[in-house]
Amino acid sequence: MRKQASPPTATGGGPGSLDAGEPAGSPVEKASGFLRRYPVVALTLLVLVASLVLVQFGLELQVRILASAYAAVIVVARAAGMVRSLREGRWGIDLLALMAIASTVAVGEYLAALVVILMLTGGEALENFAQGRAARELRSLLDRAPRFAHREESGAVLVDTPIGEVAPGDILVVRPSELVPVDGELLSDSATLDESSLTGESLPVERTRGQQLLSGAVNGVAAIRMRAAATAADSQYSRIIALVEEASNSRAPVVRMADRYAVPFTLLALAMAGTAWLLSGEPLRFAQVLVVATPCPLLIAAPVAFLAGTSQAAHKGIIIKNTRTLEQLAKAQSAVFDKTGTLTSGRPVLDEVRMAPGHGETLGSRKILQLAASAEQYSSHVLAASVIEAAQAAGLTLLPVQQATENATHGVEAVCDGQQVVVGKAGLVRSSSSGFREAAVHSGQLAVHVAVNGGYAGALIMKDPLRGNAVDTLERLRGLGVQNTMLLTGDAHATAAHIAEEAGIGRVQAECLPEDKVNTVAALAERPVLMVGDGVNDAPVLAAADVGIAMGAKGATAASESADVVIMLDDLSKVAQAVAIGKRTVAVALVSIWTGIGLSLVLMAIAMTGYIPAVAGALLQELVDLATILNGLRALHGADKKAGAGRKPGPRRLPAA
Known part of the structure; x- marks a missing residue:
C-alpha cells in the first residue's frame, strides 16, 4: 500500500526542517521565538522598564525591592556556573560580572545592576546571534540532510521510507530536484546531478548507468532509479555532517588563551577598583570600575572569529575538523606533499x-x-x-x-x-x-x-603531469610563511625528483613505505608541519602531521578520517587557501581580544576618576561587546586577498630527516 506523504525537497524538506534557532513567520511568531530562546534577556528588559516606570512615580522603595530581589536571583542562578568555571580554570568568566552586580546593589545603584545583568545576558545573546551567522554554511549541510527515500516495492509501488530504514540493495527512485538519499549505483541510463554541496564544484556532473551516486547530491530535471549501496549512516552525506559537527563543537588554543587572560584581567580590575575606593573613600567608585570591567569581550571575541573562519572555509569547500587546526595552519612553517594524486593529477x-x-x-x-x-x-x-x-x-x-x-x-x-x-x-x-x-x-x-x-x-x-596550479600554490604558500617544502612518495626517486624540480620543491624523499613517511614527518624540526595527501596509504602520515590535509577525498576515505582538513574539491590551490584562512582568522581573533582588553582598561581608568556613572559604564561596556563581535565577524571574509605580496623567496631545503 502506497504511503501518502509529501516528498522531501532539495532543501531537505519533511518534518523538522525548520531551523529551531531561526524563527520565521509573522512578527508575533518572531517575538515568541525570541522569548523562548532568550527568556532571561526578555525578563531583564521587563524588570528594567518596570523600574524606570516606578521611579517616575517616586516609588524608590519598590524599585529597590524589585531590583535587589531580581539581582539576587540572577547572582544565585549564575553562581553554580561560576563555580564550574573556576574549577575548569576559567577565572574571570562570571566572577567580575557577579561582583559588579553585587557591588552596584550594595551602593544603591539599582538601575546600574539591572543594566549589568542586561549586558551579561544580552552579550550572550549577541554571541549566539553572531555564531549563528558565522556557522550558517556549516549548519546548511545538516539542514539539507535527506530524511526520506522513495523505495520501490513489488509491483513498482513507491513507499516513502525514513532514510534510516534504507538497506543496501534497495531500489530507490529520486525525483527531480530531490537529494540522493544514500550512496548507490545508478540504474537509469543517465543522470545530471548538482554535487556543489559535496565537492564545491559548481557545474552539474553527468553520470551514466552503473556509476556511483553520492548521497547529498541534488538530482536534475528527470527522475532516476538507483540501487542503494550503503545505509544512510555509512553514506557520503553523513560523513560530511560528522566532520562539520566535529568542527563546530571544538575549541581552539587561542580561545583557551583568551580564558587565561581572564586571570590577570580579573586581578587588575580588582586592584584598580580597590585603589579607586581607597583614594576616593567612596565605595561607589569600586562599583563603577567593576561595571566596566566585565570580561564579556574576552569571552566573545575568539569563538566568534574562529566560527567565522570555519564557516568561510566550509563555503569554499574546505572542511576544517576542529578550530585548533586553524591556529596550526596560521603558524605552519613546513609543507610536505604526496606525489600521485596530490601534486600530480593521478591520471596519466x-x-x-x-x-x-x-x-x-x-x-x-x-x-x-x-x-x-x-x-x-x-x-x-x-x-x-x-x-x-x-x-x-x-x-x-x-x-x-x-x-x-x-x-x-x-x-x-x-x-x-x-x-x-x-x-x-x-x-x-x-x-x-x-x-x-x-x-x-x-x-x-x-x-x-x-x-x-x-x-x-x-x-x-x-x-602523470604536474597539476597546472602546483607552482602557483607553492609560491603562495611561501608568501604565507610556509618556507620549507618536501615531496614524500613511494614512487621511484627519478620520477619524484623530476616532479619536485618542476614544482620548485626543496627536498625529495622517494620509495617510502607508510611507516617511513610517518618517521620522516616526525623528524622535521620546522613546525607546525602540513602534510597533504589523498590516498589510503597517506592516512597514517596525515594523522601524524601537525595538520593533515586530505586532497579531494570527499569525506569518505581513510585519508579524510585521519586528516584535520578535508578539501572537498580536487584542487591543490585550496591548500594555500586553507592556510590563508587560518592566518586571517587568528589575526582577527587576536585583534578582537586585545581590542576588548584595551577598551575595558581605558574605561576602568576613566571610571576610577568618577567621571563614568555606573549606569553609563554598563552601557559603554555593552558597546565594547558589540565592537568585538563585529570585529570577530571580519573572519568571514578577506582570506582571498593575495597574501605575502612582494615576498617571493626561493624554496628552502629542509635539513636531512
Whole structure:
C-alpha cells in the first residue's frame, strides 16, 4: 500500500526542517521565538522598564525591592556556573560580572545592576546571534540532510521510507530536484546531478548507468532509479555532517588563551577598583570600575572569529575538523606533499605518439592512437581510460571491435575494423609482433606499446603531469610563511625528483613505505608541519602531521578520517587557501581580544576618576561587546586577498630527516 506523504525537497524538506534557532513567520511568531530562546534577556528588559516606570512615580522603595530581589536571583542562578568555571580554570568568566552586580546593589545603584545583568545576558545573546551567522554554511549541510527515500516495492509501488530504514540493495527512485538519499549505483541510463554541496564544484556532473551516486547530491530535471549501496549512516552525506559537527563543537588554543587572560584581567580590575575606593573613600567608585570591567569581550571575541573562519572555509569547500587546526595552519612553517594524486593529477595523459620506423610511420600517429584506443575499450587497465580520452580529445572516432581478449595486467588483443591490434606492456607486444624496439622514456613517463597486423607500430608515451596550479600554490604558500617544502612518495626517486624540480620543491624523499613517511614527518624540526595527501596509504602520515590535509577525498576515505582538513574539491590551490584562512582568522581573533582588553582598561581608568556613572559604564561596556563581535565577524571574509605580496623567496631545503 502506497504511503501518502509529501516528498522531501532539495532543501531537505519533511518534518523538522525548520531551523529551531531561526524563527520565521509573522512578527508575533518572531517575538515568541525570541522569548523562548532568550527568556532571561526578555525578563531583564521587563524588570528594567518596570523600574524606570516606578521611579517616575517616586516609588524608590519598590524599585529597590524589585531590583535587589531580581539581582539576587540572577547572582544565585549564575553562581553554580561560576563555580564550574573556576574549577575548569576559567577565572574571570562570571566572577567580575557577579561582583559588579553585587557591588552596584550594595551602593544603591539599582538601575546600574539591572543594566549589568542586561549586558551579561544580552552579550550572550549577541554571541549566539553572531555564531549563528558565522556557522550558517556549516549548519546548511545538516539542514539539507535527506530524511526520506522513495523505495520501490513489488509491483513498482513507491513507499516513502525514513532514510534510516534504507538497506543496501534497495531500489530507490529520486525525483527531480530531490537529494540522493544514500550512496548507490545508478540504474537509469543517465543522470545530471548538482554535487556543489559535496565537492564545491559548481557545474552539474553527468553520470551514466552503473556509476556511483553520492548521497547529498541534488538530482536534475528527470527522475532516476538507483540501487542503494550503503545505509544512510555509512553514506557520503553523513560523513560530511560528522566532520562539520566535529568542527563546530571544538575549541581552539587561542580561545583557551583568551580564558587565561581572564586571570590577570580579573586581578587588575580588582586592584584598580580597590585603589579607586581607597583614594576616593567612596565605595561607589569600586562599583563603577567593576561595571566596566566585565570580561564579556574576552569571552566573545575568539569563538566568534574562529566560527567565522570555519564557516568561510566550509563555503569554499574546505572542511576544517576542529578550530585548533586553524591556529596550526596560521603558524605552519613546513609543507610536505604526496606525489600521485596530490601534486600530480593521478591520471596519466598522453604525452606523445612515438612511431616505429617503417610500419609505424606508414600508419601515422593518428591511426596508431585510433586503433589503440579502440582496442582499449575492452581493457580494465588503469591506462585504458587515459588512452581513450586522448583519442577523443584528438577528435578520433573509435572503430568497431569484432573480437577482444584481455591479458590481465599485460594488455589487450583485439580485431578493430578488420585489423589485428595488440596494445600493452613490452612483453606482450614483443611476442606478438616483428620489429619491436623498447621505447626510451624520461623520468615520469611510461610507454604503452602498439602492434598492428603483426608489425610493431610504435608506443604511446604517457605521463602523470604536474597539476597546472602546483607552482602557483607553492609560491603562495611561501608568501604565507610556509618556507620549507618536501615531496614524500613511494614512487621511484627519478620520477619524484623530476616532479619536485618542476614544482620548485626543496627536498625529495622517494620509495617510502607508510611507516617511513610517518618517521620522516616526525623528524622535521620546522613546525607546525602540513602534510597533504589523498590516498589510503597517506592516512597514517596525515594523522601524524601537525595538520593533515586530505586532497579531494570527499569525506569518505581513510585519508579524510585521519586528516584535520578535508578539501572537498580536487584542487591543490585550496591548500594555500586553507592556510590563508587560518592566518586571517587568528589575526582577527587576536585583534578582537586585545581590542576588548584595551577598551575595558581605558574605561576602568576613566571610571576610577568618577567621571563614568555606573549606569553609563554598563552601557559603554555593552558597546565594547558589540565592537568585538563585529570585529570577530571580519573572519568571514578577506582570506582571498593575495597574501605575502612582494615576498617571493626561493624554496628552502629542509635539513636531512
